[in-house]
Amino acid sequence: MSRYLPWALVALLATVPLWLTDFYVLHILITTGIFVVAAISLNLLLGYTGQLSLGHVAFFGIGAYTSSLVSLGFNAPLVFGIPFGMTPKPVWLAMLCGTAVAGLLGYAIGKLSFRVRGAYFVIVSISFAEVVRLVAVNWVELTQGPMALNNIPALKLDLGVIEMSFLRKPAFYWLVLAVLVICYIIVARIVASRAGRAMIALRENEPLAMSVGIDVTHYLVLATVISAAMAGAAGALYAHYIRIVDPDIFLFIYTVTMVIMVVTGGKGTLAGPLVGGALFGLIPEVLRGMAIKPEVQWIVYGVLMVLVVYFLPQGIVPALRNWWIGRTKPAEAASTDLEAQAGGGR
Numbered sequence: 518m519s520r521y522l523p524w525a526l527v528a529l530l531a532t533v534p535l536w537l538t539d540f541y542v543l544h545i546l547i548t549t550g551i552f553v554v555a556a557i558s559l560n561l562l563l564g565y566t567g568q569l570s571l572g573h574v575a576f577f578g579i580g581a582y583t584s585s586l587v588s589l590g591f592n593a594p595l596v597f598g599i600p601f602g603m604t605p606k607p608v609w610l611a612m613l614c615g616t617a618v619a620g621l622l623g624y625a626i627g628k629l630s631f632r633v634r635g636a637y638f639v640i641v642s643i644s645f646a647e648v649v650r651l652v653a654v655n656w657v658e659l660t661q662g663p664m665a666l667n668n669i670p671a672l673k674l675d676l677g678v679i680e681m682s683f684l685r686k687p688a689f690y691w692l693v694l695a696v697l698v699i700c701y702i703i704v705a706r707i708v709a710s711r712a713g714r715a716m717i718a719l720r721e722n723e724p725l726a727m728s729v730g731i732d733v734t735h736y737l738v739l740a741t742v743i744s745a746a747m748a749g750a751a752g753a754l755y756a757h758y759i760r761i762v763d764p765d766i767f768l769f770i771y772t773v774t775m776v777i778m779v780v781t782g783g784k785g786t787l788a789g790p791l792v793g794g795a796l797f798g799l800i801p802e803v804l805r806g807m808a809i810k811p812e813v814q815w816i817v818y819g820v821l822m823v824l825v826v827y828f829l830p831q832g833i834v835p836a837l838r839n840w841w842i843g844r845t846k847p848a849e850a851a852s853t854d855l856e857a858q859a860g861g862g863r
Contacts (some may be wrong), residue, residue: 572646575682580749584615619749783832
């Protein structure tokens, strides 16, 4: 039964645009879903390899800017006046480019930064995000700087017989849900594979993992590439949904949001980013709907986060799992004892 429960949940979520008439709520669900995709990507790095990246928003922003520029077309000189440009491309191709470029930069950063560990990696990741933000602000010929890239085209797919447009919110909701499910399946397959077991071994005891022949750098870079590509895909979705991108997309608060979603939901669990993302993605909007002042909203948000971390240090999903195991085991033990007594009586 539990095997089919996730698919039943996906089917239920797919029906939301059919009965939800409030487009503002649908907008909140779309943006929350995009950040859940980003949280899933961060969970692969933080939850399964134990490497904290506080610059993960860089890959999110790179995916957004790359996809926007490829779909709009650009013409900006490089160093020494070397021409650098491209004519507008289809949006689906632009989104794939955003995902690929984020993944390639993830590979480069992984190869460079995983020569160090711990706090040094955190510093490298933050520095990378800040450098990318400064490039977005100052390379005005390419990114428009603070003026932002606007009029970003919406995704349209020409299938020959029919043309699908994702300009409307219901269609884009289904697109985000599809990408979220794909990313979840990819992470689940990786975790269940040999590579996933190697990543978990690195998280638990890196010296021991190295002693049994696990190539530390190889698996850490692999996790970074996949994580960065997924974050880039989330950024591309964000760009073609909001249809305007500026350097504020690299704000540190977005990385903090992703980390909160992963840690409170339960890092190193498949369902953790989903639960944490849904909870802390929707809470600010619920508080806003209660007409609470903005400063009070953030106080309540912070207090809730502290309470979750204090009382559920492993996260919501591990706590629920432990509660369920503790609830069912006594019943199973009692059933076993009764069977043993009945057998003895015979």
